[in-house]
Amino acid sequence: MAKMTGAQALIEALKREKVEVIFGISGGALLPIYDVLYNSDIRHILARHEQGAAHAADGYARASGRAGVCMATSGPGATNIVTGLANAYLDSSPVIAVTGQVNTYSANSSYMIGRDAFQEADIIGITTPITKYNCQVKSAAEIPKAVRMTFHIATTGRPGPALIDIPKNTQTEKAEMEFPDNVQIRGYKPNTEPHPLQVKKAVKLLLKAERPMILAGGGVNLSNASPELLQLAELLMMPVATTFMGKSCFPENHPLSMGNIGMHGTRLANKMILEADVLLAVGTRFQDRSTGTLDDFCPDAKIIHVDIDAAEIGKNVDVDVPIVADAKSTLKLIRQQLVKKLNKKENTPWVNRVKEVKEKFLSEMDLGKGDLTAPKLLKELRKLLPENAIIATEVGQNQMWAALHFQTIKPRTFISSGGLGTMGFGFPAAIGAKVACPSCPVVDIAGDGSFRMTEQELGTSVTEDIPVVVVVLNNSMLGMVAQWQRLFYKGRYSGVKLGSVPDFAKLAQAYGAEGVRVGSLNEFSEAMKKALKTEVTTVIDVPISPEDDVFPMVPPGKGLKDTVAGL
């Protein structure tokens, strides 16, 4: 191999990882890399803020199932991606960040790492708790192996973000490069195959179960285990509830679908999960927003817990059968063993009961007063979009309404910040998802508060020709906080009123996007139909009542049994 510079080696290594697109913003410490990018086949998408680049890479990763790459320069560029990495970390998303760093040395030794040089930040120290892996290269020759390790670690086992920090002088330094296909990492050997004995125990429990139920988490989406999940659920006629991160892994138009559990889960899921006698929990970490108070969570059920991360077993909930393995292979194996022992179940008393409760709750569902409410809009939106359309959401009421009322059918079509709850995630994530799946319509369900946090990416979507639709559920409020102040702080609205600025339609137009304000459900339908045909991003501003609450709700500090249907 001929000698090449560190920057050339980086781009070559990224190509070998089949990277097609990088979301980033250049800067002083990245100049040599951007010079190589100039005539590379990797597409560079210039974000307007590094946080946007990181979220876009995350949206790309979630929609495609492959690593998403973002790039930022040293110092403020790098610190601006921190929120994006923390977000990816809590949602186990394989986002890879490449950051520039100041020189490791210079002739007069005034620009060394550790001397507080211009635009120097200790990004390794800063991102250690929020990345699965990070590393700083010390010489150009280390770059190919560092890239391979970073991708390997980020995308295998329980996925997660990783960061590679590249000092500027290693980008220009020349070296003989070796590009390894495989790397041996002694401290990293993720286990993907389930232990046969544990599978046997799980099968035994499921065979005896009278009221079995599945709780499917984000791990099912991550391991692309939806087909296996569906087959197993149908075999045993097991109702399936999803966690917030699990949404879209099971078709919600299926009779066995219960919807989400949790603080803003469906009444159905929150009720039935407490009646189950065996709970098969797959790819979930029993987070507090899902379980409510733990003392009241499935006290009588035997729990089988499948997770690829051993540290999640027994972290929050004590379980009866732990299985440390990949969701896909485990579900497949459980089904294979069950098929030998029973015929496909039909209408069991349990399934009939579930069906009965489902019908009752559906008939009682409250979609709000007035013509144009968020729940009604989301039901309407489902009719307007094809099954493969991708929904991204911001964070807050918009997100919880979307989770409750937009029925997802295909896996990986619901992209939302579950763990960190990052306002401003949805719009750049929608851009990333659209890049990953250019033929799918992508819609960001936004609130006016969240959208303001990353609205500058309108510039990215217009100039880079990445058309998405943003639906701003506009109550001129930080709505979820306002809801809590209404419910728990005597309606003392402290620091939540945003006022009616900006005019979102005009804001969109200022960027060269389409912008429209609608006043009825009918107008919304028309605007959405038009937006889906338009070749530029459209922002649809939808005024809604600032008094609308998201229900059902489990009040903070309460259990799922205390789910409140509405006021």
Place this chain on the structure above:
Amino acid sequence: MAQEHNHIISTIVEHKPGVLYNVSNLFRCRGFNIDSISVGPAEEVGLARMTIMVRGDDRTIEQVVKQLNKLIDVIKVTRLDPENIVTRELALIKVNAPSTKARSDIINYADIFRARVVDVSSESLMMEITGTSDKIDAFVSLMKPFGVKEVARTGITALSRGPKSVKVDE
């Protein structure tokens, strides 16, 4: 509340910059308490052994072990069985010794504890003592009436007894 105990965790880690930071940071951000930590090169070049004493109930310790295992640079984590280990700590203790009487008393005590005098000045003595933490505690408190000027302790290091070893599988 479940009962809290001291536990000793022996880990083999990559011997490179940043690993101690990764480990100590993990303890900090997950709210685990390190009682003591000692680090030094392990039997194989390129690897280090960290011996960590941590206080907590069984559930916490299980999480400590699992979370440590997740760190990429941590190769092996073992909880040592308290019934079946050798633990040692080393301490240097500087004591006031202004008179001949005090000096000879101190040296007598040191003999009993098998501590060694490693430095002498006209007003002070420095001793080196090795042993279990209890033994060192006892010796330090015995020295208190003379006036302890400085104590430096290494923290516990430990290995399990017998031929079995906490080694890296290849």
